[in-house]
Amino acid sequence: MESKVRVAIVGSTGYGGVELIRLLQAHPYAEVSSVISSSSAGEPIASGYPHLSEIRRDLLDDVDPAAIGAKADVVFLATPAGVASKLAPQLLEQGLKVIDLSGDFRLPQSGLYEQWYGKPAGDPAYLEQAVYGLSEIYGDQVKDAAFISNPGCYPTATLLGLLPAIKAGWIDPDTIIIDAKSGVSGAGRGASLGTHYSELNESLKAYKLNKHQHTPEIERFVSDAAGREVITTFTPHLVPMSRGIMSTMYAKLTKERSDEEFVELYREFYRGRPFVRIRPVGVWPATKEVSGSNYCDIGFAVDKRTGRVTFVSVIDNLVKGAAGQAIQNLNLMMGWEESAGLQFIPMYP
Template sequence: MKVAVIGGTGYGGVELIRLLAHHPYAQLTSVVSHSQSGKALAEVYPHLHGIMEQTLDAFDVQQLAQDHDLVFLAAPSGVSKDILPQLVEQGVRCIDLSGDFRLKDPRLYPEWYNHDPAQETYLQEAVYGLSEIYREDIAQAKFIANPGCYPTATLLGLIPLLKEGWIDPHTLIIDAKSGVSGAGRKQSLGTHFSETNENLKVYKLGAHQHIPEIEQILSSVGQKEVKITFSTHLVPMTRGIMCTMYTQLQEAKATQDIIDLYHSFYEGHAFVRIRPEGVWPATKEVYGSNYCDIGFANDQRTGRLIIVAVIDNVVKGAAGQAIQNMNIMNAWDETAGLNVLPVYP
């Protein structure tokens, strides 16, 4: 199957290129870049020299529709809302890695994303691509709103307990930390080496654009409005996200009961790994892979449960989950093209 990537010069786009190069059923035949069309891909990313010598294409909806079965959109937020409808109207299936179609309420976009929303019909039609939770909907979808990186780790860590009713949803505190690649490739003072090296910074307290995305899904799963306390931190590493989540249990539970619940909930989902009691995951253990690893600390003294979830932000938090969704949409083996071991150390 022929696929294209729009926005191929960002970190999400180049990770799609890396993973698609090994996919058994999908062939990447076009990489589109508005800002650098006409350049050789290897000129933008020298590590691809001698491997992928193709030229970056300009956006042409008719050509994309004629030559491709599916298009990944890895463009910045605010771009996909105008491009994706053009492709869908031409019968092309799409997977959008930006946040343009994640939120159902169009009124939230000016507040949280600082741009106008997509057409409301497209917001309502978009299938949220959290692969392990919405597999059946993804299989039937025309286009996917790929989840954000922080929401992926947070939601996979919380949904089983919330769905079972074991936690009080009004007590959720999420302490999240990300590597610098989560900010994208565009240069900025906040991600300058001198600003991030040997430094730990909190940012967007109570104002991160992923807050309404997380609350939307948790409220849907819990069938009641859920509000979260969400703090984000930038740590001096390239890749990785760790979400440490604190919540009050509705009643006392043994740690093994919680672990058993997660094993049962994620049975048959190859990319979620549950740690045994007393063992907690680290970001290095999922580096470069599509895994989400989850561990628990059950504080019997306070009745509070601590959940730790880690992912690679540009794989399971972006490109890897997008490819996982493509696999589901085509009824392929869900792990196709994603059977790579974490890079360690």
């Protein structure tokens, strides 16, 4: 165990943090050396999460950048918006590698962050330095980086589904509409009427229409792929399930294409990447088919009548949409195989 890379997790008592702990438990080259929480410092992590009983006996550490540096080589920040913007620079200055799972470093312009998040943005120097860790797209930059901004859950499902078609010029980016659906764990562990069982069960709701903070993140990288500024329509929905995201996406074809061509294009694009799976023609993925795993599964439906293509892209929001992709990025950063510690089968049913 001595030779394993030591990992600290700030925000260990949130769902993202606790999922990092779950996934890293089986990692061959990394180990969790410090679980950190500002709200419950000093308590055993298992007291708030009994599923960790007798597996993780750690006490939660307080947030102390200097102490973190003494205990860890890499730090995951699984913190609410506005925390990483202050904490990441202090950790980076100590020479630590940092992977930020929050949205604090996903938008390069301070103004955009402040507009969509309603909080002051971080130091512009660090905003520029952060590499966006959509592993399958920006993996080459991740390899050389010390500071990763891990993508949001909705953007991960959305961008992996759209980017190959945009880069190939097969769809008109100006016609993109994203109808996204998430399980409730995406809202975090905070108790509110918005996460109350009796309010959500047997119900479906749309929220933050045209206002969700993942919109500019999606547009940033759609624009990057299109080579020009693109704006999109993005509607998130809350589905009565704990885990899972589906992005159903629509766009006009630039010329007639078949389902077979899309399957071929995507299989080629993601060749060699272990975590994107393309469904055959006429089959679309369900969220349960990736539950608990780092897969992103994608299917297509071309409609000759309308000249549109529909994309269906699913992930587990806590794995590929958060903790799993963060570990995938860790693997790339450290020069390990991309799938180290992540090679397991989705839990079904």
